[in-house]
Amino acid sequence: MISAIAEYRGVIVGTIFIALIVGLIAAWIYGRKIIRTEKTDAVFGNPERALGGWYWVFAGVASILLIWFYFSWDAARSFFPDAANELCQVAKVESAMNPVRSTFPIQSRLLKGTSLLARDNLQLDLLDKRLLRSKFTDDEKATYGAAVGKLRAALTSLALPANFSEQTANDIQSIADRIDAVTASLADPNFPGQAEPAEQAAAQAQAGWGESSTEVPIKPTSDRGRKFDQVAKEISTIAKDFSKVRNLSDDFKATVAELNAEIKTLQQEVTDSALEADEKESRVKFIRQIGKLTKRIDDGTVFPPSALDPVEGAVRRFEAEKSNQKGGLNYIDALAMPAGTIVAGNTACSEQGSGRWLPKPSDTLGTLVRISNPDVGFKGIPLLWYEQKPVAEMVGFFIPDWVADLVPGEYPRHQEDGQINENLKTRVLNVATGNFPSITVPVPMGHIWDSILRVLAGLFLGIILGVPLGLFMGLSRFAKGFFDPLIELYRPVPPLAWAPLILTIFGIQDDGKIFLLFMVAFAIMVISARTGATGTQLSKIHAAHSLGASRRQIIKEVILPNSLPEILTGIRISIGVCWGTLVAAEMLAGTTGIGFVENVARKQSDYEIIWVTIILLGVLGLLFDLIMRWIITRTIPWRGKG
Amino acid sequence: MSDLVASSLDMTFSAPNGESVHALQNVNFTLKEGELLSVLGPSGCGKTTLLNIIAGFLRPTGGSIKLNNTEIDGPGVERGMVFQQGALFEWLTVAENVNFGLRMKKNNKKETAAKVEEWLEIVGLQGFGETPTYQLSGGMQQRVALARCLINDPDLILMDEPLGALDALTREKMQSLVLKIWKETGKTIMIITHSVEEALLLGERLFVMAPRPGRLHKEYNLPFAEMGLQGDLREIKNDPQFVSNREEILSMIWNMEEEIMGKSN
Numbered sequence: 001m002i003s004a005i006a007e008y009r010g011v012i013v014g015t016i017f018i019a020l021i022v023g024l025i026a027a028w029i030y031g032r033k034i035i036r037t038e039k040t041d042a043v044f045g046n047p048e049r050a051l052g053g054w055y056w057v058f059a060g061v062a063s064i065l066l067i068w069f070y071f072s073w074d075a076a077r078s079f080f081p082d083a084a085n086e087l088c089q090v091a092k093v094e095s096a097m098n099p100v101r102s103t104f105p106i107q108s109r110l111l112k113g114t115s116l117l118a119r120d121n122l123q124l125d126l127l128d129k130r131l132l133r134s135k136f137t138d139d140e141k142a143t144y145g146a147a148v149g150k151l152r153a154a155l156t157s158l159a160l161p162a163n164f165s166e167q168t169a170n171d172i173q174s175i176a177d178r179i180d181a182v183t184a185s186l187a188d189p190n191f192p193g194q195a196e197p198a199e200q201a202a203a204q205a206q207a208g209w210g211e212s213s214t215e216v217p218i219k220p221t222s223d224r225g226r227k228f229d230q231v232a233k234e235i236s237t238i239a240k241d242f243s244k245v246r247n248l249s250d251d252f253k254a255t256v257a258e259l260n261a262e263i264k265t266l267q268q269e270v271t272d273s274a275l276e277a278d279e280k281e282s283r284v285k286f287i288r289q290i291g292k293l294t295k296r297i298d299d300g301t302v303f304p305p306s307a308l309d310p311v312e313g314a315v316r317r318f319e320a321e322k323s324n325q326k327g328g329l330n331y332i333d334a335l336a337m338p339a340g341t342i343v344a345g346n347t348a349c350s351e352q353g354s355g356r357w358l359p360k361p362s363d364t365l366g367t368l369v370r371i372s373n374p375d376v377g378f379k380g381i382p383l384l385w386y387e388q389k390p391v392a393e394m395v396g397f398f399i400p401d402w403v404a405d406l407v408p409g410e411y412p413r414h415q416e417d418g419q420i421n422e423n424l425k426t427r428v429l430n431v432a433t434g435n436f437p438s439i440t441v442p443v444p445m446g447h448i449w450d451s452i453l454r455v456l457a458g459l460f461l462g463i464i465l466g467v468p469l470g471l472f473m474g475l476s477r478f479a480k481g482f483f484d485p486l487i488e489l490y491r492p493v494p495p496l497a498w499a500p501l502i503l504t505i506f507g508i509q510d511d512g513k514i515f516l517l518f519m520v521a522f523a524i525m526v527i528s529a530r531t532g533a534t535g536t537q538l539s540k541i542h543a544a545h546s547l548g549a550s551r552r553q554i555i556k557e558v559i560l561p562n563s564l565p566e567i568l569t570g571i572r573i574s575i576g577v578c579w580g581t582l583v584a585a586e587m588l589a590g591t592t593g594i595g596f597v598e599n600v601a602r603k604q605s606d607y608e609i610i611w612v613t614i615i616l617l618g619v620l621g622l623l624f625d626l627i628m629r630w631i632i633t634r635t636i637p638w639r640g641k642g
Numbered sequence: 643m644s645d646l647v648a649s650s651l652d653m654t655f656s657a658p659n660g661e662s663v664h665a666l667q668n669v670n671f672t673l674k675e676g677e678l679l680s681v682l683g684p685s686g687c688g689k690t691t692l693l694n695i696i697a698g699f700l701r702p703t704g705g706s707i708k709l710n711n712t713e714i715d716g717p718g719v720e721r722g723m724v725f726q727q728g729a730l731f732e733w734l735t736v737a738e739n740v741n742f743g744l745r746m747k748k749n750n751k752k753e754t755a756a757k758v759e760e761w762l763e764i765v766g767l768q769g770f771g772e773t774p775t776y777q778l779s780g781g782m783q784q785r786v787a788l789a790r791c792l793i794n795d796p797d798l799i800l801m802d803e804p805l806g807a808l809d810a811l812t813r814e815k816m817q818s819l820v821l822k823i824w825k826e827t828g829k830t831i832m833i834i835t836h837s838v839e840e841a842l843l844l845g846e847r848l849f850v851m852a853p854r855p856g857r858l859h860k861e862y863n864l865p866f867a868e869m870g871l872q873g874d875l876r877e878i879k880n881d882p883q884f885v886s887n888r889e890e891i892l893s894m895i896w897n898m899e900e901e902i903m904g905k906s907n
Contacts, residue, residue: 540729542699542723543723543790544742545716546697546717546718546791547746548743549742553746561733562731636733637776638776
């Protein structure tokens with residue numbers, strides 16, 4: 001059944017998406033209508049205006065889901081299942097054309113040659129200034145200044161059309177012609193002709209968008225895709241050839257060689273001179289700077305201002321035709337895949353943007369269903385399942401082993417024939433350690449169960465120890481004064497600050513985490529119970545005394561029930577804080593639990609599982625709170641009415 | 643004899659800043675069994691302090707207070723209390739509130755249930771046993787408080803402005819109820835109130851207390867409680883003697899209040 005759902009995933013997501021839009025609009029219209037008719041809405045500020053309004057709840061939920069469907073590109077995948085593959089081919093063209101296009105002011109502000117000239121001239125100016133400020137002799141200044149001037153002249157000469165060789169101009173024209181030819185084939189509706197059957201089969205065999213680890217299939221599946229794929233290959237060759245075109249005239253090469261030789265001589269002169277070591281160093285440093293700048297310009301990437309115009313024109317024509325051929329894809333890319341696009345890598349295309357880190361709702365649900373399967377689970381452990389456990393194990397857990405030590409007598413020694421005679425002491429020990437045959441019962445287990453169990457265990461300990469101490473502190477000046485420093489010393493420390501210490505002392509398994517949660521719950525329970533006890537009305541205590549209640553009876557019958565609202569609120573807060581602390585503690589260390597799952601998923605950058613754990617944590621936290629709210633309304637209906 | 647005897651009672655509170663307040667000075671009186679006493683006075687005259695001493699919630703700084711010839715030391719079942727706001731245990735039902743004292747004594751459950759039924763009927767709350775107390779009106783809550791106190795069969799009933807928070811109509815009904823209970827049970831009752839009419843109506847004896855230091859100012863012996871057992875309370879209020887007493891006490895308290903204002907200004 002699950003595979004059938006996966007097959008119709010697109011249809012299901014599309015239907016839900018449209019249903020949500022319709023529902024949102026309907027809820028909105030209904031809500032607006034109610035505003036006009038409801039009489040409580042007549043007076044602004046009437047608190048009753050905030051009551052009710054399930055339709056706004058629906059509108060809110062629908063909005064969140066719509067945003068999720070939209071920004072995770074799940075809607076795009078549902079409505080335009082082939083768009084990603086075609087955009088992948090377009091992305092290939094983009095990355096093939098990129099080295100050529102980046103030469104021209106198409107997506108950048110300046111022609112590449114212009115910015116190179118500006119940058120190199122700035123460096124030369126800086127050299128001139130440094131030379132002026134230096135403590136070199138006048139002769140040295142003149143010599144070095146001449147070298148800098150020569151370099152500047154060589155750089156400037158590159159931009160001069162007169163120095164531009166006809167051969168290079170021809171090369172550039174040929175590149176432009178080749179790009180135009182590709183543009184023409186892009187416009188040709190028959191290009192690139194029928195696909196080879198083998199090629200077609202290979203394309204069809206690819207996993208669909210988001211179906212495997214490769215997010216977007218790389219081989220083209222549609223005619224339009226094949227066209228872009230082919231164009232990308234041709235553009236890639238042209239771009240390679242274009243990168244080889246250099247503005248290197250014979251004069252320029254000669255000048256550069258001369259400069260290099262001169263720099264070498266100058267360096268040698270300084271090394272051979274009788275100057276101090278630090279004076280030598282400053283001169284060598286300066287000469288090396290000239291050498292560096294020479295190397296920077298000697299590749300001839302600066303052309304005369306209009307020399308590359310043919311290629312620029314061809315690129316612009318190509319880009320226009322590409323956009324034209326993309327057609328509707330332009331809109332799908334911009335509107336259906338917000339905050340990002342498809343990018344091409346060497347071996348795969350992938351989603352880049354919100355679609356990457358925000359998994360699609362359908363995929364997230366699929367992952368949840370997949371790892372909910374107890375045979376799959378996560379790291380070999382189910383999320384929530386059951387196992388058969390012998391009753392003996394539980395008995396052994398709850399009965400401490402030292403009970404056997406209390407039984408009179410000695411533990412038996414083995415006899416000479418190797419036999420061991422059991423006596424009462426060994427039999428008690430067997431029971432205490434759970435070493436006896438027993439029936440097995442189903443017991444819950446798994447990551448979710450482990451997390452819940454830890455919270456409940458920590459909370460339980462916190463309640464049974466914290467509430468009595470809190471009541472005691474609320475009733476006795478000694479207890480309040482004596483224990484207050486203890487509580488106030490550790491309570492303000494964020495629980496996670498204790499985690500490294502506690503986990504070291506008690507181990508990274510359950511013990512450490514339960515103790516950490518106990519510390520959290522204990523402080524909260526002590527404070528709530530204390531507040532509850534001190535809040536008891538004196539007249540109620542007086543009444544109980546007059547009715548003949550003993551101290552113990554007053555605590556049990558008056559102070560405890562009177563503190564119950566505070567205690568239950570404390571439990572509710574404790575659960576929330578424990579839940580948050582637990583997940584972080586599980587991330588620090590451990591081998592099970594929801595926090596552990598999320599931490600492993602983080603290391604593997606598995607965004608779907610990260611979102612599954614986030615959703616699970618939210619739902620479970622909400623569930624705990626709802627249960628507590630239900631318990632509170634059931635057990636203390638008198639609250640606020642006393 | 644279950645007399646309440648106060649002899650030269652003295653109570654001084656010392657505040658942390660060193661000032662001390664003389665709440666009671668040389669209070670002497672004897673309350674015989676079956677008497678109905680109301681205590682009246684301007685605020686700050688120490689009437690609640692007196693009640694708390696008798697209840698055992700406070701220890702006097704001087705003098706002695708004896709019930710049945712034994713010195714009062716701490717609260718006890720033989721002195722029942724009814725508070726202004728009822729002080730009911732709102733987490734319990736009406737019946738559980740009423741049987742609280744008997745439960746604390748671990749009485750027989752069947753007997754207790756029968757007694758609760760009996761007392762709920764006397765205070766006019768039959769059928770309300772299972773109702774949570776927070777659902778009751780103020781008057782009904784006071785009826786529960788009365789029943790809760792009386793079921794313990796105390797020798798002395800102390801009431802601290804028991805009807806102060808009730809509306810006029812409910813108040814009148816409750817006054818009749820108190821008189822009825824007094825008559826039927828023959829208990830010694832001491833009521834503290836700030837309403838002159840109530841003090842006159844419910845007091846066989848009436849103490850008017852004066853403030854700074856708190857002391858007994860004047861004592862009356864009144865016929866109205868007896869009259870109220872037979873007649874209509876509203877008629878008694880129009881009785882010429884009732885009116886003259888009321889005016890006398892009102893002007894007495896008025897003067898005391900004026901004096902206090904003068905002192906503090």
